[in-house]
Amino acid sequence: MRRTRALTILIVGASGLAGIAAIGWLGGYRINHTPSYALGLWRIEALDRTAEVGDLIFICPPPGLSFATARERGYVGTGLCPGWLSPLIKTVVALPGQSVEIGSSIEVDGAVLAHSVVRPLDAEGRSLTPYAGGIVPPGHLFIHSEFAGSYDSRYFGPIPADGILGLARPVLTFEP
Numbered sequence: 001m002r003r004t005r006a007l008t009i010l011i012v013g014a015s016g017l018a019g020i021a022a023i024g025w026l027g028g029y030r031i032n033h034t035p036s037y038a039l040g041l042w043r044i045e046a047l048d049r050t051a052e053v054g055d056l057i058f059i060c061p062p063p064g065l066s067f068a069t070a071r072e073r074g075y076v077g078t079g080l081c082p083g084w085l086s087p088l089i090k091t092v093v094a095l096p097g098q099s100v101e102i103g104s105s106i107e108v109d110g111a112v113l114a115h116s117v118v119r120p121l122d123a124e125g126r127s128l129t130p131y132a133g134g135i136v137p138p139g140h141l142f143i144h145s146e147f148a149g150s151y152d153s154r155y156f157g158p159i160p161a162d163g164i165l166g167l168a169r170p171v172l173t174f175e176p
Contacts, residue, residue, distance in 0.1 A: 053095060
């Protein structure tokens, strides 16, 4: 009798938590567990205009070889974006038509981007290949995080703007 009651409580509790998680997901809430931005609860806010430099966004990475490798290496998680990738939280730093140069750091239209050191190796000592640089093509964005170990456009280049889910707004976060 006690076992049945305990099992029932466990099932009801787990179902309740799953329901709360589903409602949160449908409401645009996401949990960030990567160090690129503050850890914790974030919300996707509708973006009813074109993305601008300085916007902090949630964006789905495009499926492809660089992101398949990124998932294998643990840079990007599994999620509901195309290719079963998780969305990224990043800041837009360059728009279509802007020039991006990659050297020891990033330059956008000739101005050095703060906190943009390009690393030759990841934290595990694996080789990182930086983006070659160039003009951000139409329909694309160059995205960045000031976190030194961030996997962002300095390595994979501009990504399609149509992957934007919305603005990223912290709800309940803390710095590690």
